Amino acid sequence: MNREELVRDLHAKANKLRRESLFVMKEMGMGWLGGSFSSADVVTALFFHKMRRDPKRPQWSERDRLIISKGHACEVFYAALAEAGYIPREELKTYSHTGSRLQTHVDCRTPGIDCSGGSLGLGLSFAVGSAMGAYIRPDAENLKAAARNQNARFRVYCILGDGECNEGQVWEAAANALHFRLDNLTAIVDSNKFQSTGPVEKKMNMLSLGEKFKAFGWETREIDGNDLSAVVDALDWACTVQGRPQAIVAHTIKGKGFPSFENTNCHFVKITDEILRAGLEALKE
Amino acid sequence: MKTRFLRKTRDASESMYAAHNRALIAMAEKSEKIVSCYGDFPPGEVGEVFQKQYPDRLIDVGIAEGHLITSAAGLADAGFIPFTHCHALFALGRGYNQIRHNVAYDNRNVKVVLCNAGVAWGGIGPSHLAIEDFAALRAIPNLVILSPSDAVSAEKATLAAAEYAGPVILRLPAVGTAYPTLYTNDLKYEIGKALCVHEGEDVAILATGIMVNDALGVAESLKKGGIGARVLDMHTIKPLDERAVLAAARDIGAIVTVEDANVLGGLGGAVAELTAERCPVWIKRVGIKDVFGESGTAEEIKAHCGLTPAAIQKAVQEVLNAKKGNASTKKRKTPRR
Numbered sequence: 035m036n037r038e039e040l041v042r043d044l045h046a047k048a049n050k051l052r053r054e055s056l057f058v059m060k061e062m063g064m065g066w067l068g069g070s071f072s073s074a075d076v077v078t079a080l081f082f083h084k085m086r087r088d089p090k091r092p093q094w095s096e097r098d099r100l101i102i103s104k105g106h107a108c109e110v111f112y113a114a115l116a117e118a119g120y121i122p123r124e125e126l127k128t129y130s131h132t133g134s135r136l137q138t139h140v141d142c143r144t145p146g147i148d149c150s151g152g153s154l155g156l157g158l159s160f161a162v163g164s165a166m167g168a169y170i171r172p173d174a175e176n177l178k179a180a181a182r183n184q185n186a187r188f189r190v191y192c193i194l195g196d197g198e199c200n201e202g203q204v205w206e207a208a209a210n211a212l213h214f215r216l217d218n219l220t221a222i223v224d225s226n227k228f229q230s231t232g233p234v235e236k237k238m239n240m241l242s243l244g245e246k247f248k249a250f251g252w253e254t255r256e257i258d259g260n261d262l263s264a265v266v267d268a269l270d271w272a273c274t275v276q277g278r279p280q281a282i283v284a285h286t287i288k289g290k291g292f293p294s295f296e297n298t299n300c301h302f303v304k305i306t307d308e309i310l311r312a313g314l315e316a317l318k319e
Numbered sequence: 320m321k322t323r324f325l326r327k328t329r330d331a332s333e334s335m336y337a338a339h340n341r342a343l344i345a346m347a348e349k350s351e352k353i354v355s356c357y358g359d360f361p362p363g364e365v366g367e368v369f370q371k372q373y374p375d376r377l378i379d380v381g382i383a384e385g386h387l388i389t390s391a392a393g394l395a396d397a398g399f400i401p402f403t404h405c406h407a408l409f410a411l412g413r414g415y416n417q418i419r420h421n422v423a424y425d426n427r428n429v430k431v432v433l434c435n436a437g438v439a440w441g442g443i444g445p446s447h448l449a450i451e452d453f454a455a456l457r458a459i460p461n462l463v464i465l466s467p468s469d470a471v472s473a474e475k476a477t478l479a480a481a482e483y484a485g486p487v488i489l490r491l492p493a494v495g496t497a498y499p500t501l502y503t504n505d506l507k508y509e510i511g512k513a514l515c516v517h518e519g520e521d522v523a524i525l526a527t528g529i530m531v532n533d534a535l536g537v538a539e540s541l542k543k544g545g546i547g548a549r550v551l552d553m554h555t556i557k558p559l560d561e562r563a564v565l566a567a568a569r570d571i572g573a574i575v576t577v578e579d580a581n582v583l584g585g586l587g588g589a590v591a592e593l594t595a596e597r598c599p600v601w602i603k604r605v606g607i608k609d610v611f612g613e614s615g616t617a618e619e620i621k622a623h624c625g626l627t628p629a630a631i632q633k634a635v636q637e638v639l640n641a642k643k644g645n646a647s648t649k650k651r652k653t654p655r656r
Contacts (some may be wrong), residue, residue: 095398142425148396153420159386160421163393163401166378170399172351175374187397206386213381 037266040083044262047117048078049317052291054113054126056313059305062130062138068288068300069107072226072260073193076284079265080191081114084273089119092145098188101161104195104224105139105151106302112136112144120146155201158221161192162207165219165279177214186218189273193222197229200238205250211279212251219279220272221247224259226288228299247281259284291317320515320549320566324506329499329532335473336434336494340365342477343402347373353481354378354394358387358405360434363494384409388417388431395427400481407433407490408449415455422486423461430480433490437579438607438624439529440493441617448612448620454584456488457557463510464556466490468531469501472554475508483510490556492529492579493617499532501552511555513563519547522635522642523567526577527553527586530605530626534577537631548635559589561597568600572645573638575603579626582606601641603634 035043052074059065085098102111109129116123121135121144128134135144139152149160168186169177176184194204211219223243227234240246244256253275257264265284272280289295292313295303303309340355340363347353347369355362355369357379362370370377378394380387384405391401403410410418410433422429438448456464463483467473473491480487492498501516508514516531517524517538526534531552538548549571551563567574574594576587587604594600607624614620621627 099396101393149392150420150425153416156385156389156417156421159389159417160393160396162386163390163395164397165393166390167394167397167399170354170375170394170397172376173373177375177378203383203385203389206380206383207390210380210383210386210390 041263041266044078044082044266046319047082048074048262049291051078051110051113051117053314053317054116055109056305056310058109058112058126058129060310061127063305064302065109065305066106066301067292067295067303068226068228069104069195069224070110071290071292072286072288073107073224074110074290075260075262075265076193076222076224077110077114079262079269081118083266084269085191086188089146092120096188099148099161099164099190101149101157101164101190101192102140102147102151103154103157103192104198108138108140111140111147115144115146118146154195154198155203158192158194158204158207161190161219161221162211162216165190165211165216166214168218189218189220191220191222193224195229196223196225196227196234196243197237199223199240199243208247208250208252215277216279217276220269220282221279222282222284224286225283226286228288228301230301232299244281244283247283251278252281253278254281254283256283256285259286260290320518322515322518324503325516326500326503329501331497331499333470333500334494334497335467335470335491336363337365338470338474339432339477339489339491340369342474344369344372346478346481347376350400352398352400354399354401356380356387356391356394356401356403358382358384358403358409360405361494362404384413385417388414389421391429392421392425392427395429400428400430402430402432404432404434406447407436407452408447411449411452411455418456419459423459426461426485428484428486430487430489433488434494435492436490437492437528438612438620438626439496439579439617441615441620444614445612450581450607450612452490453556453578453580453586454588457584457589462486462488462557464488464490465510465554466527466556467554468528468552469498471500471502471504471506472508475506476554479508479510490528496617498529501532501535511558511560513560514552514554515549516552517548517550519549520571521547522573522575522639523549523551523571524575524577524631524635525551525553525564525567525586525590527556528579530577530579533628534631537628537635541635546639553586556586556589559593561593564590564593565598568594568598573601573642575605575631575634575638577605577631579621580606581609583609601638601645603638605630605634
């Protein structure tokens with residue numbers, strides 16, 4: 035498959051995940067539509083292009099990790115897990131039910147979810163721990179060696195929200211990732227410009243997140259996070275960086291793909307029959 | 320209950336922290352999975368040996384306790400068994416959400432070592448003295464909470480924590496202090512199984528951590544006055560040894576609990592909750608009387624918080640009087656035939 039076909043396929047898949055996640059949301063009658071739709075392209079590229087994983091062995095010790103720090107946008111991840119074959123598609127209907135493997139924030143009881151989310155600001159620290167683990171040698175110096183003698187066993191990807199970057203622990207983790215030169219760690223900020231109760235810049239203006247990661251010593255790229263060609267480029271670039279963690283600030287549109295919600299704070303919205311119909315119509319193949 | 324594994328003399332030779340680190344080195348030799356993590360906390364002389372032998376497996380993340388706990392969960396996900404070390408108050412205060420979410424809820428194989436726990440750390444002041452750890456952590460599902468009483472049990476608790484597949488809290492007192500060693504090296508230590516350190520049938524003293532030695536001292540002086548005290552080392556706060564507690568309640572009928580933690584919600588709380596439901600009994604709780612710590616020597620702080628042999632003795636007398644009163648009341652009310 036050439037690159038053009040790959041991007042076209044991924045684009046179609048991203049919209050499929052958006053449609054599927056609408057059904058997931060409908061199950062509860064409410065949904066994190068804005069964040070699920072803004073991050074759908076990044077999620078698609080990670081699951082269906084980049085990560086080295088095996089849906090048949092979700093606990094495979096050498097798999098690339100995906101830490102979903104913005105754990106509320108769970109619907110699109112559940113749709114991706116079903117599409118990739120981690121869970122049966124019918125299981126999506128159990129979403130939000132008591133006892134279901136599909137809880138209302140991502141949860142590591144679900145095959146394919148590596149770390150529970152919901153408590154913001156923790157994921158990047160978890161990702162740093164995993165990424166360190168991929169370099170540790172039992173009886174020799176490798177993680178801490180000036181020149182590493184062995185490569186990382188796996189890569190770690192962490193998806194954060196831009197509002198989430200208000201949390202101080204994100205920056206403890208950012209500093210620590212550089213300290214250990216974790217080049218097997220890529221953070222992707224889904225910068226959709228809104229957090230729970232309003233625009234990010236009106237809540238706590240963090241100015242440029244890209245500049246911040248740069249200041250913490252990360253290799254940084256800012257991209258249009260809803261342009262799959264740019265997303266694929268950035269993820270491929272991240273794998274080539276040596277000696278430093280990489281941050282991809284993905285500028286996205288909250289509610290991307292659902293015109294009446296785009297660029298509004300559709301953080302957690304009611305999903306009626308009409309909304310489901312309108313969404314499926316807007317996203318049809 | 321019978322006492323076993325007790326030393327004849329209780330000399331203070333090694334700190335519990337050093338014994339814990341010795342156990343880590345012993346395990347690291349056998350298992351590639353043991354890693355020791357620090358939040359700008361001193362590993363001590365023994366910990367430095369660990370670093371020399373296993374340079375990649377001693378990780379210091381700086382003054383970032385929240386990150387320390389969460390990143391340890393990530394290390395566990397990568398296949399390791401991390402032990403995290405920092406001041407008890409900051410593991411708890413800066414890392415509560417992380418312990419709850421990343422360690423307990425996700426059931427990670429992380430061992431959180433609460434260093435300098437309780438109030439027996441002289442010279443540091445109230446900002447560093449954790450009094451609420453038992454109460455706060457007992458309320459989190461999935462956690463095992465260990466509170467050893469001397470160097471031998473601290474070493475065995477460390478080994479047991481590593482063998483146990485799941486989250487463990489290991490509470491250690493002042494890291495630079497050598498406390499009296501109670502047990503012989505062949506101690507059989509089992510998580511959740513209280514150890515009897517003094518026999519007696521008049522009153523039961525259920526103590527934990529460094530207070531076990533104080534309770535033992537009180538029991539020895541009570542014996543001279545003709546009062547028999549059963550002293551149990553409650554080295555596991557959760558899961559509580561319900562059998563041992565209920566046996567004390569049933570057989571003895573008078574219980575004193577002793578802990579260097581807030582009396583609210585700690586060992587005393589756990590014992591009171593259990594006995595109130597299953598076998599109501601006279602109880603007095605000796606612990607920090609819902610006050611913060613202070614500056615001063617370890618003994619001064621303990622006195623300030625109400626943790627003295629005299630306080631234990633007073634509590635013993637009170638439950639004994641209550642038990643006696645109870646017995647005579649019962650006698651009076653028994654109808655004659």
